[in-house]
Amino acid sequence: MKLLPFEKPLAELYDKIAQLRKLSIEGNIDLSSEIEKIESRAEQVRKEIYTNLTPNQIVQVARHPHRPDTASLIRLIFDTFVELHGDRLFGDDPAIVGGIATLGKFRVVVMGHQKGHDTKENIHRNFGMPNPEGYRKALRLMEMADRFRMPIITFIDTPGAYPGIEAEERGQAEAIARNLREMAGFTVPIISFVIGEGGSGGALGIGVANRLYMLQNAVYSVISPEGCASILFRDSKKSDIAADAMKITATEIMKLGIADGIIQEPLGGGHHDWKMVAQRIQETVQAELLNFKSLSGNEIKAQRYAKFRAMGRFLEPLE
Amino acid sequence: MSIIDWFAKKEKSTGSSERLNIPGDVWVKCTSCSEILFQKDLESNQKVCPKCGFHFRISPEERIRYTFDTNTFIEKDTTLGPTDFLRFFDTESYADRIRKAQSKSGKNDAVVSGTASINGLPVNTAIMNFAFMGGSMGSVVGEKITRIIERSVEDFKPVVVFTSSGGARMQEGIMSLMQMAKTSAALERLTEQRVPYISVLCDPTTGGTSASFAILGDINIAEPGALISFAGPRVIEQTIRQKLPKGFQRSEFLLAHGMVDMVTDRRELKTTLSTILTTLSIPREPI
Ligand SMILES: [Zn+2]
Numbered sequence: 113m114k115l116l117p118f119e120k121p122l123a124e125l126y127d128k129i130a131q132l133r134k135l136s137i138e139g140n141i142d143l144s145s146e147i148e149k150i151e152s153r154a155e156q157v158r159k160e161i162y163t164n165l166t167p168n169q170i171v172q173v174a175r176h177p178h179r180p181d182t183a184s185l186i187r188l189i190f191d192t193f194v195e196l197h198g199d200r201l202f203g204d205d206p207a208i209v210g211g212i213a214t215l216g217k218f219r220v221v222v223m224g225h226q227k228g229h230d231t232k233e234n235i236h237r238n239f240g241m242p243n244p245e246g247y248r249k250a251l252r253l254m255e256m257a258d259r260f261r262m263p264i265i266t267f268i269d270t271p272g273a274y275p276g277i278e279a280e281e282r283g284q285a286e287a288i289a290r291n292l293r294e295m296a297g298f299t300v301p302i303i304s305f306v307i308g309e310g311g312s313g314g315a316l317g318i319g320v321a322n323r324l325y326m327l328q329n330a331v332y333s334v335i336s337p338e339g340c341a342s343i344l345f346r347d348s349k350k351s352d353i354a355a356d357a358m359k360i361t362a363t364e365i366m367k368l369g370i371a372d373g374i375i376q377e378p379l380g381g382g383h384h385d386w387k388m389v390a391q392r393i394q395e396t397v398q399a400e401l402l403n404f405k406s407l408s409g410n411e412i413k414a415q416r417y418a419k420f421r422a423m424g425r426f427l428e429p430l431e
Numbered sequence: 432m433s434i435i436d437w438f439a440k441k442e443k444s445t446g447s448s449e450r451l452n453i454p455g456d457v458w459v460k461c462t463s464c465s466e467i468l469f470q471k472d473l474e475s476n477q478k479v480c481p482k483c484g485f486h487f488r489i490s491p492e493e494r495i496r497y498t499f500d501t502n503t504f505i506e507k508d509t510t511l512g513p514t515d516f517l518r519f520f521d522t523e524s525y526a527d528r529i530r531k532a533q534s535k536s537g538k539n540d541a542v543v544s545g546t547a548s549i550n551g552l553p554v555n556t557a558i559m560n561f562a563f564m565g566g567s568m569g570s571v572v573g574e575k576i577t578r579i580i581e582r583s584v585e586d587f588k589p590v591v592v593f594t595s596s597g598g599a600r601m602q603e604g605i606m607s608l609m610q611m612a613k614t615s616a617a618l619e620r621l622t623e624q625r626v627p628y629i630s631v632l633c634d635p636t637t638g639g640t641s642a643s644f645a646i647l648g649d650i651n652i653a654e655p656g657a658l659i660s661f662a663g664p665r666v667i668e669q670t671i672r673q674k675l676p677k678g679f680q681r682s683e684f685l686l687a688h689g690m691v692d693m694v695t696d697r698r699e700l701k702t703t704l705s706t707i708l709t710t711l712s713i714p715r716e717p718i
Contacts, residue, residue: 273642275662275670280680281688285641285661289615293647296616297623312599313611313642313661320612334599334608334639339666344521344601357519358604370605420616421577423609424570425516431509 113383116172119161125154158380165329167361168352171337173329174308178383180390182224182267183209185307188390189397190215190222198249202282205246207238207274208318210253212262215394218401221257223250223318224267227308240309241274244287247317251291257300263401264302266318271336273314288317295320296417299409303400305375305393306330306362307382322416323400324370326362327389328377332370333360370423461485463656477697486654486697488634491543491558494593498701499547499556507546508578512539513571517604525602532564540571541596544579546588550705552712555579555586558593561635566596568640569603573610576644580617580628587715589627589708594645598638611643618647627711629704632659632682632691650707651691652700653682659691 115123129150136143165173173179186193190213197204210223225242228234250266257264273284295302295318304321310332326332335343337351340358365371375392378385404412459468463485473480477497478487489497495504512533515526533539541564544557557579559566576592583590599607621628630648632641634657642661653659660680668675678684682694695703 273661275666277667277671277675277679280660280662280667283646283688283690285659286646286690288642288661289611289644289646292612292615292643293619293622296612296619312608313639316608316612317642320616332605334603334605335601340601346522354521357517357521358601359517360605365605368605370609417616417620420609420613423606423613424574425514425603425606426570426574427510427512427514428508429510429512 114177116169116176118165118169118172119158121157122154122161125150125157129154162379162381166352167331167355167364168337170329170361171309171331171351171355173381173383174331176381176383177229179227179269179308180382180386181229182226182269182307184386185267185390185393186211186213186222186224188387189394190220193222196253199245199252201248202245205238205243205249206236207240207242207270208246208250210250213265215397215401218263218398219260220263220265220397220401221253222265222267223253224307225270225315225318227269238274240270241272242270242314242317243274243276243279244282244284247273247284247287247291250318251287251294254291254295254298254302258298261300263300263404264298265397266302266304266321268304268306268310268315268319268330268332269308270311270314271309272311273317288313291317292320296420297413298416299413301400301404301407301412302416303397305396306332306371307389307393311336320416320420322404322412322419323372325373325375325393325396326365326371327375327382328362329381330362331355331360332362332365333358462487479697484655484696486634486656488561488595490562491538491560494558495543495547497697498593498704499549500551503546503548504556505545505547507544507582508575510539511571511575513569513603515602516606517602519602519604521602528564528602536560536563538563540569540575541566542572542575544575549591549701549708552705552708553588554591554708555583555588556591556593559595559633559640561595561597564600566594566640567598567600567607568596568610569600569607570610572596572600573607573613576610576614577617580614580621580644583626583628584617584620584624587624587626589629589712590621591629591631591704591708592644592648593631593633594636594640595633596636596638596640596645598640608639611639614644615647618644625713627708629707631700631704633657635659637661637663646690649711650693652703653685653691653694654697654700655682655694657682659685 193213195211209226213222225240227240228237302321304319306326337355338348340354341350342348362374382389461480464483466482519525632653636659685691
């Protein structure tokens with residue numbers, strides 16, 4: 113498992129453990145108590161590191177190459193899943209996966225941004241950065257969900273919508289904007305989870321939800337910390353300051369009233385235990401689907417509108 | 432995102448028209464063709480270069496003068512103002528940026544909104560102001576746009592919005608992103624009520640503004656030569672590492688790619704809007 117830069121103290125301990133193991137085998141000596149000591153020390157260090165992560169370190173966890181991805185989570189969470197492809201207009205975007213799924217007696221439409229775990233996968237998935245056809249595929253599936261009275265579950269994990277020539281030609285802005293407007297009109301519940309990176313409009317494009325959850329080490333921001341740093345701080349290396357200033361962590365997003373809940377990850381980040389992450393998301397999905405069962409379509413739509421209508425902080429003194 | 436380009440430009444030149452160092456400020460050099468223009472001539476031509484047709488950026492006051500019937504504009508939500516709720520600090524605090532922008536412009540934030548008439552037709556309208564922090568959309572812009580749309584949901588007056596914005600306002604963090612959803616959700620209600628919404632996209636309309644209410648008009652009208660994009664040209668160049676074609680992301684490019692209905696000269700805009708609104712509006716009993 114790739115260790116992150118701030119996990120360096122751990123790397124040293126792990127190296128030591130490996131050395132002792134080797135020594136114990138080669139020299140045929142019992143070093144198990146020494147090894148155990150270092151292992152428990154490592155566990156202690158890991159706890160210390162992970163209870164005090166800075167926003168910038170959380171960004172690194174959110175982007176960990178082995179972080180659980182949408183397609184894997186879907187397979188772990190749902191009983192059945194049938195992937196569906198294409199926007200019926202231009203093509204099929206591998207940066208967004210989606211389809212129909214069941215969970216117990218619930219039928220849902222589920223979709224999310226898809227990142228890869230290695231270079232080859234990431235090139236295929238465009239690093240989770242959709243083109244317009246990705247958003248249009250998502251909309252097609254959501255419209256179908258609305259028609260067949262199926263709740264919509266979305267997983268958000270993208271650096272942002274793809275900034276490319278063809279994306280602009282095919283109307284990236286229009287594709288995202290249309291989704292924002294149409295999602296506001298659906299009469300089935302929309303439950304969204306930020307599982308990794310919630311990058312700007314590209315994240316929101318499948319995130320106009322009745323309920324929004326964030327994984328503990330997920331982030332959600334209007335622009336990447338690097339982008340913000342290069343514009344406002346004139347130095348992309350100041351992304352740690354930008355990550356802090358923009359308030360992008362799950363705790364902060366919840367404080368601001370944008371997220372409704374935080375899903376705890378295993379110690380050391382979600383990449384250590386995909387199944388645990390999946391199970392916790394599954395429990396939340398089930399609970400939310402039950403919650404919304406008693407609401408009418410119009411109530412569901414009104415609840416979503418009221419949620420977004422209340423977003424904004426401004427002053428309005430009397431005239 | 433594409434507010435990057437605004438900052439880049441800002442470093443090179445200040446404002447949209449280069450004023451010559453002549454007392455009285457009576458001469459202006461055209462940004463596009465470099466023609467020396469008499470300020471008064473330019474103003475009487477709605478700030479369109481008489482020689483090359485270049486459209487200078489204009490203030491909300493100028494927009495109101497050029498587009499609406501005389502003295503029909505009534506501003507609403509005048510006291511709505513921004514607040515530095517994140518205590519955001521980059522090279523200076525957001526609170527200071529707000530104060531500076533307010534004292535320079537005499538405005539609370541980057542949009543002016545209200546009611547007005549176009550050739551006798553009443554509309555709810557909003558005009559974005561690029562001179563105020565790059566026209567960036569924070570909570571105030573989102574709220575004012577949402578309010579005029581909601582008024583139209585009630586009174587059925589068509590909505591006309593003039594956009595000019597570098598995108599979301601980073602100093603308001605995630606809250607600025609959410610204004611995209613808020614304004615678009617209001618438009619969903621408007622659509623349901625079958626009230627026309629005309630979006631006039633002016634230079635520049637990028638990032639979060641373009642990817643929400645700006646592009647969602649029943650009819651999208653672009654001013655000539657306006658930069659209209661999701662990702663800014665600089666971001667795209669950095670991503671793909673090649674030069675962008677000439678005219679990329681300009682109004683005419685968007686027209687060719689089916690994203691706007693027309694590119695309309697500012698001097699024709701009032702007539703065009705009036706014709707469209709008359710044709711589009713469902714006859715209703717006045718309320
Ligand atoms: Zn000129």
